[in-house]
Amino acid sequence: xxxxxxxxxxxxxxxxxxxxxxxxxxxxxxxxxxxxxxxxxxxxxxxxxxxxxxxxxxxxxxxxxxxxxxxxxxxxxxxxxxxxxxxxxxxxxxxxxxxxxxxxxxxxxxxxxxxxxxxxxxxxxxxxxxxxxxxxxxxxxxxxxxxxxxxxxxxxxxxxxxxxxxxxxxxxxxxxxxxxxxxxxxxxxxxxxxxxxxxxxxxxxxxxxxxxxxxxxxxxxxxxxxxxxxxxxxxxxxxxxxxxxxxxxxxxxxxxxxxxxxxxxxxxxxxxxxxxxxxxxxxxxxxxxxxxxxxxxxxxxxxxxxxxxxxxxxxxxxxxxxxxxxxxxxxxxxxxxxxxxxxxxxxxxxxxxxxxxxxxxxxxxxxxxxxxxxxxxxxxxxxxxxxxxxxxxxxxxxxxxxxxxxxxxxxxxxxxxxxxxxxxxxxxxxxxxxxxxxxxxxxxxxxxxxxxx
Numbered sequence: 001x002x003x004x005x006x007x008x009x010x011x012x013x014x015x016x017x018x019x020x021x022x023x024x025x026x027x028x029x030x031x032x033x034x035x036x037x038x039x040x041x042x043x044x045x046x047x048x049x050x051x052x053x054x055x056x057x058x059x060x061x062x063x064x065x066x067x068x069x070x071x072x073x074x075x076x077x078x079x080x081x082x083x084x085x086x087x088x089x090x091x092x093x094x095x096x097x098x099x100x101x102x103x104x105x106x107x108x109x110x111x112x113x114x115x116x117x118x119x120x121x122x123x124x125x126x127x128x129x130x131x132x133x134x135x136x137x138x139x140x141x142x143x144x145x146x147x148x149x150x151x152x153x154x155x156x157x158x159x160x161x162x163x164x165x166x167x168x169x170x171x172x173x174x175x176x177x178x179x180x181x182x183x184x185x186x187x188x189x190x191x192x193x194x195x196x197x198x199x200x201x202x203x204x205x206x207x208x209x210x211x212x213x214x215x216x217x218x219x220x221x222x223x224x225x226x227x228x229x230x231x232x233x234x235x236x237x238x239x240x241x242x243x244x245x246x247x248x249x250x251x252x253x254x255x256x257x258x259x260x261x262x263x264x265x266x267x268x269x270x271x272x273x274x275x276x277x278x279x280x281x282x283x284x285x286x287x288x289x290x291x292x293x294x295x296x297x298x299x300x301x302x303x304x305x306x307x308x309x310x311x312x313x314x315x316x317x318x319x320x321x322x323x324x325x326x327x328x329x330x331x332x333x334x335x336x337x338x339x340x341x342x343x344x345x346x347x348x349x350x351x352x353x354x355x356x357x358x359x360x361x362x363x364x365x366x367x368x369x370x371x372x373x374x375x376x377x378x379x380x381x382x383x384x385x386x387x388x389x390x391x392x393x394x395x396x397x398x399x400x401x402x403x404x405x406x407x408x409x410x411x412x413x414x415x416x417x418x419x420x421x422x423x424x425x426x427x428x429x430x431x432x433x434x435x436x437x438x439x440x441x442x443x444x445x446x447x448x449x450x451x452x453x
Contacts, residue, residue: 022292022303024140024285027357034267034368035193035375044056046265048448053163055445060166066240070163071242075160078153083416085146092139099128103309123310129304131156141289145336158451160240166238172253173435174230181226181433184221184424191417192216198414222241237400252433258441264375270367273449282354282361286352294346298339305329367447374444381437395423 047055053062069075107118130136192212198204238245271278308330402419405411445451 018422024144026281026357027360029272029361029364031267031368034364034371035264035272036372045263046269046273046448047259047262047445048265048269048446048450051383054452055450056161056165057257058168058255060251061165061251062221062324064168064237064248065161065164068160068241069157071238072156072160073242075153077157078112078149078156081149083154085142085149089139089142090326092135092142095128095138096130097127100125117309120309120311122307122311124305124307126305128302129302131302132296134301137289137292137296140292141286144282144285144289147332148279148286151275151279151282154452155279157212158275158446162335162442162446163240164237165400166439167233167240168248168250169253169256169435169438169442170233170236171230172250172256173246173431174226174233175250176253176431177428178226178230180424180428181219181223184214184421184428185223187420188212188216188219188426191414191421194412194414196419198412201412203412220432222358227401246369253431253438256434256438257312258438260330262375262441262444264371264444267368270364270371270449272369274363275358275449277363277367277449280360284353284356284360287349287356291346291349291353294342294349297342297345308383342418367449371444374440374447378437378440378444381433381440383431385437386425388433391426392423395419395426399423416430 052065056065057061103120103122103124103125128135192209195204195209195212199206199209234248235245237248265273271281272278399416399419402411402416406413406416
């Protein structure tokens, strides 16, 4: 028996020359052209390396983010998936160890007035040799799945931080828009009164008065829409925070502080910084090990098993005291009649591996697109904000000069109101551009894979 077991083991090791197991290696991917108009003196630093607390310094916003990280349902589900993947990996690691079992049996038989008592007690062990990498492929696949679940958790967190920050500054923008709209409404109400006075003096007509009143009503309707948007944004934000909706304390949009310059690093860093890209790669690795396992199914399964026990039933002869029983078996199972199914399983695994590779490549290209879009939006908003600042300054000067001319010439107050209205419109545009710049920074931070603790 011992010779048979040894022979089986040696035969298995000889067949190992046909082994199927190999480690996953990242496919060759070009990252050279992921960023458009990449500066020659580009720094390897990236704002994605900043923690979200370093990126978003507003204490009120930080409090909201902390609440979201604690209570958000999607993030908590992602955490549970990590725990489940950890359990699967532990199971895969334990498969390397022998399977142990304990048995105990006792019988009492009475025949012709005589009672015969028998008993058996023992332990069994079974151990599958991982010669062709089936168990290793399962373990490596489980490890890749675990890392993928961790990357998914990070992707959810990154998106959550960006969403909360965007909602917060949207509310700040709506607050500022509300304030400007109130000032504009007051301006048009004054215009109506001025036109009515001019009409009585014969210097205006009814059409002008009616048009000004229509503008007042439009602004009143706009204020209602802004209040509705504020309420809806707060409701959506608290749904993310898993809390009942109520009014949110927030800072002024003008007080928002972000870097004047941003660093995007090199495109290669997206492979390590973007959690969704890492998750896609881990799905590719998992598919790779699934293919390895499908190949291993073509080869024999070698199992060692043994029994050690104590019994008094030796083949129908009852002896007291009992005797030790030792049994060792080596088995080799070679699949013969399921080759067609194994071929189909291997082909399916190979196709899914190729799909995972394409999805991995697509995730990287999509990450590059998001960085390019966010960087373009940031650069455009930065330049536009400079133009808006000059425009507001020019219109402020125009209002001052119009007021001065009204005091020293025949210019009417209506012209002053017109100049003030142009200034308010420019301030609204400046506000929108400032908000777009903040949004672009948030999107760029998210696109580069920021949002860590």
